[in-house]
Amino acid sequence: MNTLFMHCRPGFEGEVCAEISEHAALLEVAGYARGKAASACAEFVCSEAGGAEKLMRKLRFSRLIFPRQWARGDFVELPETDRVSVLLARLESYPVCGSLWLEVLDTNDGKELSNFCRKFEGPLRKALEKAGRLRDDPRLPRLLLTFKSGREVFLGLAESNNCALWPMGIPRLKFPREAPSRSTLKLEEAWHHFIPREQWETRLAPEMVAVDLGAAPGGWTWQLVNRHMLVIAVDNGPMAESLMDTGLVEHLQADGFVFRPRRPVDWMVCDIVEKPARSAALLQAWIGEGVCREAVVNLKLPMKQRYAEVRRLLERIEDDLRSRGIAFELGCKQLYHDREEVTCHLRRL
Template sequence: MPAQTLAAQPGRWLWTCREGFESHLFEELTWAGAGPRLLGPALLESEQRPEVPPAFGRAVERVVATWAPPGGAQVPVEDLVAAMSGLPSRVPWLVRAYTPDSAKGNTQAGRAEALEAAVRSALPAGRVLEDDGRAREAGALLVGLCVAPDGVLMLGAVSAREALSLAPGGRRRMKRAGESPSRAAMKLEEALDGLAHEPGRGDVCVDLGAAPGGWTQRLVARGARVVAVDPAKLMPELAKNPRVQHVQESAFAYAPEESADWLFCDMAWRPLEVAQLLAKWGRRRWARNLVANIKLPMKDKNPLLLRVRQTLVEDGGWEGLTVRQLYHDRDEVTVTAHRMR
């Protein structure tokens, strides 16, 4: 790790990740021939952007300009706006200032908030979108201001349609609903937030390893009908819900009576065995859409993730596979995919 935060080089790609996972992202980028360089906690750059997004990269943008003033001096807003003058102006901009997801980075949160407000007010009226709700639909440009420790400031941009995440630095913070039984509910909300569509009223969902019911609760709240599979008990209010069928048996032994619209899985189990179970569901066409969480407690994560990907695609026939470590994930990744009937 560099003693001080390094500034990325203009024209290269700036990546964010969870602190402590820099080596895993570096390895993924190296395997892809992307030419990575470590900049500091939770920050890397690369010469190329791989076609298959790395699992441990939260956000990425092409670097436009960087500053590293002596003594950590503030960069004038006028300099930032001037550096933006070469960006496409015929599309709306989604301006996001963020800090690296690290202990040192979080100390810059106030500076980032003030800088974003100042830049927004200095840009022409109507140029900046207020939120990301229609950014992709509008073909917006995501403009990122990375406020890093040691006075480093980096300006980057990427099309909203090509962005890994529209959240600042890829940190999509979900609010914990008061009735949610566990942190797991926020992981599901973040996973669904990034999909083109999500489960809705009348959809049939199977939740493998459901207890105590964090994911089941959020699916029912969307109007779905849920088959919750777990030998353990659900929360009493879920067990009584007419749209929840609790099957008290092992997820590995369960076979559905009907095909499902969605398969969900958040089991604390060995990753390859979970991948093989999910592959069975894809191979037998028991579900059309997949959202699963794969636990990765081991140190050498990438070789295992490669086998998980191969199992799901080659053995299971799942299509459109994404593997991402989301903001609410810890030693785990979230997998999404679909399967044509």
Template sequence: MNTLFMHCRPGFEGEVCSEIAEHAARLNVAGYARAKPQTACAEFICNDAEGPERLMRELRFSQLIFPRQWARGAFIELPETDRISVLLEHLAQFPTCGSLWLEVMDTNDGKELSNFCRKFEAPLRKALTGAGKLQDDASKPRLLLTFKSGREVFVGLAAADNSAMWPMGIPRLKFPREAPSRSTLKLEEAWHHFIPRDEWDERLHGDMTGVDLGAAPGGWTYQLVKRGMLVTAIDNGPMAESLMDTGLVQHLMADGFTYKPKQPVDWMVCDIVEKPARNAALLETWLGEGLCREAVVNLKLPMKQRYAEVRRLLDRIEEGFKARGIKVAIGCKQLYHDREEVTCHLRRLDLKRR
């Protein structure tokens, strides 16, 4: 079990390698990262068998930026027939697991394999339960089988509360037909990722106010309005009429980089496609000056050194707040609905609700 296996968006394998290698070096876990381009996965091969478990114990999965899923384990080969017996034999050394997910990579080959997984899952589940290897218990580790082909599978484990929320880290969110743009799913996914479900009613509710910078046509504003908030939408472009009809939206044609609300608001969200340093500066201003208590802002990724650049900006934000004595929780993730960008979430921890 010396391998930590990670899924990611195709094309971001190098970012996963840089990110995990940096954490491993900091935590003194010896090993090396490797990945092939466009495979939507990467591995960290540890020198010691305990390495992957240590990484998973020391790191919170939700704090990783580029990995969409992770598991510790090993690849095994499967025969053409009776794959279940071979899997059961391999799993003899595994603990009883609390859940089972069958996964594939987010590539065209992976999509073709998902049919095979669907058919294979029921008989496998039955066999594992019969052999005492699977019980419905969230406190037990999750068994993650990632199929590279029908003949090769990564058999891995991850804690259910310290790994992806959805198989392969891909959320199953339904596009609301009334929403003005597909981007709406980005903000909804961000909330799922950054705000525990049992805190939604307290942190996203109808007595709140929000500002949406770069709002048109209104996919993100739609999400704020859906939670009942009063929203100021900043954009020179037109907002969807259906949103304006709710009476909850004030549309201002202004520059999102200079606009400031007269009264502090609860939420600021920003989906303006700009240089990442400019959007990061918005976060520093809005959170730092107490103009909002929580914010979700997209950071467009540079062409090269994408992990290094994001890390540099996040470190700068964090150090800046620390120097000013401002307590802020900072999260950053390449969400499934993000392409060449990552999504940041910041929350002031030292401001009471007004």
């Protein structure tokens, strides 16, 4: 059970390899990373026993930027019939598990396999329960099966409190019909990822004041208004009238990189398509100067060295805030709704 298997957005396998290799080197876990281009997955093959388990114990999944899901385990070849017996035999060397997720990769082949998974899940779950390999208990590890085809599966384990919040790391969010743009889901996903659900009432509270930079037509503003916040929407483009009619939005035609509110605000969010260094500097300035308490900013990724560049920008923010003696929490994730971008969250503590 010595491979760490990770899902990602297709095309970002190299970033996952770079990221996990850096962590493994720091934690002195020997091995190598590999990921076929556009396969939507990568793996870190550990050369010493217990390596994958150590990585999962020492790292918080939510702190990783590019992996969407992870699990430690091995690949298993499956026959065309009676796959359940083969899996049960392999699972004898695994601990009893507390939950079961069947997953596929985010590729066209993966989409085709999801039907098979839906049909297979019932019989597999029954057989596992009957054999005493599956018990409904969140303290026990989660059994994660990633099907690469009907004949090959990665049989993996992850702690239920240290893996993706949703199967395959893909959130089940319903597009709100009244929202003026699909990117509304990016901000909602960011909140799910960065803010524990039990803190939403206090950190996303009614009557908080938020600034939305690059707000038009208003998908992100819609989320803020939906939490009953007062929003200053900054954009030269027009905002959806339905949002203006709520009376909760003030629309300012100004440059988001120059605008500053007259008084400190609770939230700043920014979805302007800009060079990542400029967006990161904006985030750093708003939190560093106390203009807002919490912020979500989209960072467009450069063409090359995408992981290295994101790390460099995050380190710059961390160094600056530390040198000013500011306590903060910084997170960065390529969310499911992010394409060539990552989402940064910064909070002043």
